[in-house]
Amino acid sequence: MRKAGLMWTVFGAAALIAAGCATYPDPATTRQMAEKMVSEDFTAPAPALLKRLAQDRSQSICSKIGDAKLTQEEAAEVVKLARASIQYPASGKLVGNWKIGDDLAHDGAGDRIQGGRLEKRKENGGLCQNCHALAPDEINVGNVGPSLTGYGLKLGNSEAIVKLTYERIYNAWAYSPCANMPRLGATRHLTPEQITHMVAYLLDPASPINKR
Amino acid sequence: MNIARRTFLKLTGGAGALAAAFAAGLVAGGQAWAATWNKAGFESKALADVMKSLGAASAAESKDIAITAPDIAENGAVVPVAVTSKLPNTQQISIVVEKNPFPLAATFDIAGGSEGYVSARIKMGQTSDVWAVVKADGKYYTARKEVKITVGGCG
Amino acid sequence: MPNTRGGLAAVLLAFLAAWGAVPVLAQSDDPLGVGRKMLAEDNPGELWIERGKALFHQKRGPKGVSLEQCDFGQGPGKLEGATVRLPRYFPDTNKVQDLESRLLSCMVQLQGFNRDDIVKRAISPAGSDGSDVEALALYITSRSNGMKMDVSLSHQKEYDMYKAGEYLFYRRSGQTDFACVQCHGEANRRIRLQDLIHMTDKKGVQEVVSTWPAYRGAHFTVRTMQWRLYDCFWQMRLPELKYASDTSIALITYLHYQGNGAVIGVPGFKR
């Protein structure tokens, strides 16, 4: 009975296409076609770099189409994976040098691929300026993410805030599953040491971000 | 390589002929502009020297000159600047970018049939005052406006 | 302890939310607007239309023929209104093609150019005066200026491309965790000072599909939709998108269909 029904569906769809009544493919077929495209349509100077296109479990969950919402179970899984991903610097010190952090926050370069070449740098830029307002007098800042102006003034620099700030930069999805904010530490875009400098830039009272 | 140039090469039979054609043009065209091009002004590195070269060292500020330019330019390589002079008998308009390595960007000599208005696009290395220096009825006047430059960084 | 952490996180979220709501540059006193308007009024991109027209009619390639027999869907050589229906399915190639992949097919099949050679030069290097393909794409699109985008889905492959494009628009990957929607899913957003077009909004996506090819001020030359997509993937730190690939055509099909009704006006002017 069930088999017969399935047969009907298959023949039915074929007949509809033949009659000019083509229609949207189902999600599984769409996924299969699109993933095949992704696997064929990109080039990189080294095969290992093509792996950047592969999705990890969290990215796959966080790729909701249109208005589709995360289920509670999915959100919980993303948070769990994010928490497990967080690593701390070998020194154990979560607050680095705010001046280095300032430079990093304004550095949008590193690790891009163009003309068959990888943009090789010792370390990547922190990308903050692209999306966040930073020091009060800065004009050339984005607004995809919330303003970070006065971050330390507002939140202080208690041990708990230090840890929270570090973790949010390392993997924002531990607190906001599937947020737009990249998981900068977890994806290895930044090193734990770089993140400590950004923590200092956000929290240090002397940092330009906390100037009134 | 543009098409026009490629076609021309074919017609004249090679780069040698092209160079010869240019050389011929250079002599005629070159002399025509060389007589008027304000070499001293364009090679000046300081605002005061530019003003001197224009004969505008003692120019007065005027409210009859309007500079239209963005408060913030997204791309310092292409900053639109328009100057409108309501001063009677406007004869010349210059655009000067104070903090450029060579501040004098352009000078426009206006003959009788043209209004006291010019619009152009200029390069700016950094945030700077942009000056309009206007010669009207034999006297010099100025106006200025600050244009902030944000360098695009990546992309 | 978990409570403290939750409490702190809530404080942080409240802080971010409150501050994030205030745009740094208010819409009313748009300090960039004057410059943008002045630049767009006189668009140097128009200089490339004549070049594209000449290239279109010139006998070129190993076979020494013009592109006058190229069929963009309205019949050989018919350019008026051709791009409003692209991408579309073409029986001769049995593929859904956008403007640039179709142009590429014609340059290879009609004119005898080597595909790899054309692809290598399609996106011109920085500092140059642009490629043949860039000028051709602008000229061909300009012949639909003033007409409304009218992409239809009727062939099964068109439906497939549309859905694949939608999937790819939302597909997150790489070290930035970005899909298209992370930057183009909300109104009034900027990367630094550059406006991000809100592409999940009808008006936003219409602006995208009606203004390419465009003169890119920072490059001093004309750029195409294929370049726009390539450059996004570059900025996302992903591998290089192949020119005229199915991935690009799928995304273009998705965007163009969403943007139906937009009135084409090229070249656009981009910062």
Add this chain to the structure above:
Amino acid sequence: MAEPMKIRATLQGDVADVRILMMHPMETGQRKDAKGEIVPLHFIQSVVVTHNGKTVLDTQWSQAVSRNPFLGLRIKGAKPGDKIGVTWTDNKGDKRTDEATVAPPS
């Protein structure tokens, strides 16, 4: 030999609004190419605009004028069909002349 200019001249009353686009690299002599070599100074030094053959604007430019330059001006006492001529000359002696007619008010 260079690419043609794009000249638009439209009437507002008896004033012709003239807008000119030119294709030119306007090299500053400071930019380095992909190979790291300095690209030599190459820029338009002079643009002369005529109205029915009579010079109405005579410009001197430096390398600080943007690549693919734009020039806008307004000519008094113009009528539909009047001829607007534009000639640019660069520092290498390359030059180009184009002409347009004044369009009636739209």
